[in-house]
Amino acid sequence: xxxxxxxNSGRTTGTPLVKRGLAEMLKGGxxxxxxxxxxxxxxxxxxATAVMALERVPSDIRRDGGVSRMSDPEMIQGIQAVxxxxxxxxxxxxxFAEAQILQSLGVDYIDESEVLTPADEAHHxxxxxxxxxxxCGATNLGEALRRISEGACMIRSKGEAGTxxxxxxxxxxRSIMGDIRKIGQADNAELFDWAKQxxxxxxxxxxxxxxxxxxxxxxxxxxxxxxxxxxxVMQLGAQAVFVGSGIFxxxxxxxxATAIVEAATHFQDPDILVKVSTGLGDAMKGxxxxxxxxxxxxxxx
Amino acid sequence: xxxxxxxxxxxxxxxxxxxxxxxxxxxxIEVRTAEQLASVDALVIPGGESTTISMLxxxxxxxxxxxxxLDEGLPVLGTCAGMILLASEISDGRDDQHALGAIDLAVxxxxxxxxxxxxxxxxxxxxxxxxxxxxxxxxxxxxRVGNAVEVLAEVDDQAVLCxxxxxxxxxxxxxxxxxxxxxxxxxxxxxx
Numbered sequence: 358x359x360x361x362x363x364x365n366s367g368r369t370t371g372t373p374l375v376k377r378g379l380a381e382m383l384k385g386g387x388x389x390x391x392x393x394x395x396x397x398x399x400x401x402x403x404x405a406t407a408v409m410a411l412e413r414v415p416s417d418i419r420r421d422g423g424v425s426r427m428s429d430p431e432m433i434q435g436i437q438a439v440x441x442x443x444x445x446x447x448x449x450x451x452x453f454a455e456a457q458i459l460q461s462l463g464v465d466y467i468d469e470s471e472v473l474t475p476a477d478e479a480h481h482x483x484x485x486x487x488x489x490x491x492x493c494g495a496t497n498l499g500e501a502l503r504r505i506s507e508g509a510c511m512i513r514s515k516g517e518a519g520t521x522x523x524x525x526x527x528x529x530x531r532s533i534m535g536d537i538r539k540i541g542q543a544d545n546a547e548l549f550d551w552a553k554q555x556x557x558x559x560x561x562x563x564x565x566x567x568x569x570x571x572x573x574x575x576x577x578x579x580x581x582x583x584x585x586x587x588x589x590v591m592q593l594g595a596q597a598v599f600v601g602s603g604i605f606x607x608x609x610x611x612x613x614a615t616a617i618v619e620a621a622t623h624f625q626d627p628d629i630l631v632k633v634s635t636g637l638g639d640a641m642k643g644x645x646x647x648x649x650x651x652x653x654x655x656x657x658x
Numbered sequence: 659x660x661x662x663x664x665x666x667x668x669x670x671x672x673x674x675x676x677x678x679x680x681x682x683x684x685x686x687i688e689v690r691t692a693e694q695l696a697s698v699d700a701l702v703i704p705g706g707e708s709t710t711i712s713m714l715x716x717x718x719x720x721x722x723x724x725x726x727x728l729d730e731g732l733p734v735l736g737t738c739a740g741m742i743l744l745a746s747e748i749s750d751g752r753d754d755q756h757a758l759g760a761i762d763l764a765v766x767x768x769x770x771x772x773x774x775x776x777x778x779x780x781x782x783x784x785x786x787x788x789x790x791x792x793x794x795x796x797x798x799x800x801x802r803v804g805n806a807v808e809v810l811a812e813v814d815d816q817a818v819l820c821x822x823x824x825x826x827x828x829x830x831x832x833x834x835x836x837x838x839x840x841x842x843x844x845x846x847x848x849x850x
Contacts, residue, residue: 382739401752622668
């Protein structure tokens, strides 16, 4: 573990609680993908709780093809310079050298992300080795618990990034939340089988049986394009939302960003959702899942 | 104990505050509208992103009602972002960020640095027998303390827990420590 005590100060940094703590502070909010300082300002002005700095939003990564990597440090620093809210950045799955660079840049959270081209076909990053916290995607509870056992302090559904289509995020959330509810009903003997079926560590399964919750905050990503989408996934149990292409591929990004921020707060109040959903222009066009050549959610092990 | 404790639930770590207060026997409600605000006898402003909460207070038409309740002496506990919002001066904030001015403090947002500088530390708190294990997440630094403000805890000579009249603020997150003494102390102070 990387937590370390500075001499004489009595302060300990990089502990699991400190790492999870920032995720706790992001609950009920919206984390927005941005590709330059101008977009970062629009996101912060709209009320984003954090921004995700990356070179291309997922829909452009899909369109352009090729290998997708960590962003240029200069681009991340440009966004850090204009933002007072937390700045996150993405590293490739298993690419611990990219993660070391991002930690050195002082990013506030690293997303070990399937949206970038994986660097390792068997191993994810040993996230315990870092002071900076990590978020990882998951399509089901077993994947979520494997990432937590590697040191992830926040889990997000993968959804299908860059599609503007929420159906995959809903599938992943329902799978994760549904299995958590079933484990809550299981007896002790059944917990061993759950660990085997999910290929997940038994102590984490036992913790879920006891608390009825994932051990870290659970957010939603992948395909959110409207305030109603944000409301849907939060009613299904997501505690905050990541919006990628959905904002800056819409007709009026500033309006859409503001509306999704309000929807994340008032997700249970349809009267307020009517107001915030009105007059936003067109949402991003979006893609049918069946038409995709590459399913990003299949990346990760 | 106040009849109803509201927890401002626009964004941030509101749920865990509510759980602790419920456990201490308080009746709590989540506050997202001016109507809900009008119904509470005390309020917690939780940690979260202070700029986001400030904007949502304005867009939810709660800013002026909240100022009015604070002027009337509504008992309030603000943690981290809550401390920033309740302070009288904010540096490194946004130009459009609202300082509610409920307690005479000048604070700097993210004053301890970025997330890699976030930390845990044992702190001595006035009125508590044993140290409190405090968690600081991109925490504000108190740069100036007004004359009427009582400092209850410090880290490296900087105030991290303060009270003045009906207002109590912490730069850290008492809700994350699995220790309810700060909440208990607050409930006692506001008329247990």
